[in-house]
Amino acid sequence: MKIIAKGLEHYYAHEHVLRGIDLNIEPGSFTAIVGESGSGKTTLLSILSTLLQPSSGEVLYDAKLLAQWGNIDLFRRRHIGFVFQFHYLISYLTLRENIALASLGEFQGEIDPLMERLGIDRLGRRYSDEVSGGERQRAAIARSLINHPSIVFADEPTGNLDTKNALGVYELFAEFSRQNTTFVVASHDKKITEFADTIIEMEDGIVKNIFTR
């Protein structure tokens, strides 16, 4: 899915945190949004991912506004996956049940192969407090990928992981993006730039630089 953002501005109360952002996200890219803490990465990602309405400007998904896609729940469920900093699995469900909860009927059969691919197939019946941080985040990634979304948004997905697990997560994103899933990842971890193919550098609410590999 191609995303085009035009003239995005955002205020929290009187704080002007996004100050005119224009960018394109190409289908199948692995885009990293990097920058100092407070530069507006999370705000930008929230707007791109439908969670937040910009104060002004617009976002087009395959040339259509969100409103033109119809039901927002269905749009999220079919086209968008989320990965958050804290894994945000539902604690009373097993890892497998968490993935199944998100899964549309037609993808139920892919839960097990996907878990195997992410190396958590043996943990399907465990609860999130019975596995490691890296394994939890893998389960969250599996949940974000189960419905073959066009695009996955992640905000600081490795913020709670050690270096080894963080690199594992970036590798997964790179691998799935080669198979045409788009990833947009906000992170203040410099390591991500070694895996992403597009790097958007934020500073004080504007895009300072865009590199493409």
Place this chain on the structure above:
Amino acid sequence: MITPLKALRKNRFKTVLIFISMSVSICAIFLISAISGGVVGMFSSMLKTDGDIIVTQKGIADTFFSDINATLVKPISHMEGVKEVSALILGAAPVDALPIVGIYGVSEGRFKSYHLTHGHYPSRGEVLLGSKIDDTLKHPSSIILSKKTFHVSGVFKSRIGFEDGGVVMGLSDGGELFHKSASIILISLNDLSKSDSVKDQVQMLSADLEAKTTDSFIDSYNQFKIIKTSSDVIGAMAFLMGILGIVSMMSMVVNDRKGEFGIMRSIGLSSRVIILKLLSETLIVAVVAFFVAWGISEGVLELIEHADKFQGYINGEITTVLLIKVFMVSVVMALFGTFMPALYASRIDPMSLIQKDRA
């Protein structure tokens, strides 16, 4: 089905609180309805035993105050369609150490409706005791009623608590005791279609009489209306308390589980799905609470029925109709109580998940 059960187990402390609050409300509704229904039911079945039509003094508030002439029995018994007529005195008086006991003066023909466990029907100066009062007074051979001594001629057993805890005597003894010849006259018909014409003819006998079918008498009887209204009010209060209990507990539950509902919204589960999930959780609790409350209520009613203190005056029965009604009330209680918190849950902004990890 698995998911709501897991959610309930995970939040077991609050689940238990919701369960207790629902059970208490449902129990209260069961008990108040069963007991008031029981009191009304006992009295009505006593009247219905051999009365299709009931004749009282016009405009009295309570049958205890009714005073009519027992000699009317004769002309009424000659009316077309009438099978049997009996006069009845209803009174209450202290008996031995018991402060208040139901006293029934009945015409001889009505004695046969009391099933004697021993002894014989009373003649003048004698009484029958209900088995309950006989037990309470430890099987006396005579009792003192309004300073007069009566010999106990026998003991009868009745399903109707009022009667089982009461004293039965002949109409003339009752008349002397309460200074009237009859309180009410009960008419049973062999042809129910004659009921209107019999009523009219009775009312022609004296302007001071009022004849009603037993059913409409029971419906319009003031004491019953008071009992029913108070039980409805108490029941409604229990229902409201139940709803409030659920609302406050569910609001806390939803607050505890904000993150969970945010996730559900972010993975694209619709508001409807989230509301249904929460409703199904409380519905499960409601159904369990219903059955537990039913069991407890049956136990309590059993205890009350056998408590000497109440002399069997209070006995409630949980009928099928009551069961169905209370079941529906429980379901409605769960749905009403959960709806607002569930609506709130379904509108939780998934943005809160990101804001929380604002770096």
